[in-house]
Amino acid sequence: MHENYLRIALYWLLITIISSPAKADWTANFNNSSYYTSDVALFSVTRRLSLKDDPTQPTVDRPNQGADFVYEPDAKVTWSGTNTLGKINWSAKAGGYVFVDQSAFSHSVFETQVSQTFSTNTKINLRYNFIPDLYLGQNTYIDGNDKSYEQDEIVTTNYWSVQLDQPLNNNLTASLYGRYGLRNYNAPFQYRNTRFWTLGPRLDWLINAKTQLLIGYHYELGDAASQKSVNSNDNVSYISNYTSAELTIQLLERLSSVFIIDYEKNNYTSNNINDLQYGTSEDVYQGQIACLYKLHSSATVKLGWQYGNRKLTSDNQNVVINNVWLGLLTSF
Numbered sequence: 001m002h003e004n005y006l007r008i009a010l011y012w013l014l015i016t017i018i019s020s021p022a023k024a025d026w027t028a029n030f031n032n033s034s035y036y037t038s039d040v041a042l043f044s045v046t047r048r049l050s051l052k053d054d055p056t057q058p059t060v061d062r063p064n065q066g067a068d069f070v071y072e073p074d075a076k077v078t079w080s081g082t083n084t085l086g087k088i089n090w091s092a093k094a095g096g097y098v099f100v101d102q103s104a105f106s107h108s109v110f111e112t113q114v115s116q117t118f119s120t121n122t123k124i125n126l127r128y129n130f131i132p133d134l135y136l137g138q139n140t141y142i143d144g145n146d147k148s149y150e151q152d153e154i155v156t157t158n159y160w161s162v163q164l165d166q167p168l169n170n171n172l173t174a175s176l177y178g179r180y181g182l183r184n185y186n187a188p189f190q191y192r193n194t195r196f197w198t199l200g201p202r203l204d205w206l207i208n209a210k211t212q213l214l215i216g217y218h219y220e221l222g223d224a225a226s227q228k229s230v231n232s233n234d235n236v237s238y239i240s241n242y243t244s245a246e247l248t249i250q251l252l253e254r255l256s257s258v259f260i261i262d263y264e265k266n267n268y269t270s271n272n273i274n275d276l277q278y279g280t281s282e283d284v285y286q287g288q289i290a291c292l293y294k295l296h297s298s299a300t301v302k303l304g305w306q307y308g309n310r311k312l313t314s315d316n317q318n319v320v321i322n323n324v325w326l327g328l329l330t331s332f
Helices: 002-018 040-047
Strands: 025-037 068-083 086-099 107-118 123-142 148-167 172-185 194-208 211-224 238-250 255-268 281-296 299-312 319-331
Touching (some): 025 040, 148 194
Antiparallel strands (some): 025 068, 086 107, 172 194, 194 211, 255 281, 299 319
8 A cells, every 4th residue: 555655646646747848957965974862763753743743753661761863864866847837846855863782773754745835825635654664672562362572663653744824924824734643553552553544734934034933733643453452451542742843053153952842731632541542642752953064055954952852651760861963964
């Protein structure tokens, strides 16, 4: 089924590009970043807690699995042109995270998207994101005979999103975002397979020539196959409320800073009193600061720090993670 969705998207992209004028612009971006993380288990979910990524990527049940250094290479190609409707852009991106010591957590990320801007300046953006075989760590599997086993837990995520942008004036743009996705787990955790739907508004405000604010909210419903989780008492269905604010300030001609605050509330919705998640919820607080310095028009140095704090009502302690990174973004 996933292959059919991707094939349809690629056919649509091909038809759109063919129908556009031959003249077009191509650009390529390459990113190389190095991280230090205090918790390899939570690194991926922390990095993706963003309006522009996958904020509800599942966390592991066993955090605090040690620190490590992580390398992030990625490459992105972008095609820009015009058609009878207006301006069109297409991009494809491939990258991932490579863990130096705990290599089991290494994984790849693939993404492709198309955006169409109309003569009214209304813009529609379609995106497909694929994260295969993401290792979440070891977890306990309980079979129908109440026997428990230690197993590697791995999840593959596919999601398709659409975002509609409408400028309200020269400085203010309102957006509506929606997506549908699938999280498929390896055996024996396949009873955790989840479909999710997301909907939420966003507001992008250019306060002045040097200051920009992006705020947004997501409501998400995650539906696991509850009838398949009865024997394990582990229905992971949930309702998530997520909000974020991102402030970008140009401090100097070549130097800018980005400040991001995120809050997420995950309420588990199982009605089985024996479920591990029954009546529980999770609060996530996260902050990030990054500085970007332009060496020249095609090269930017990035330095950042991210702090996350997670609290599950069934646990008596907060789980804290710190990520620090240094990177170089180049374009051609």
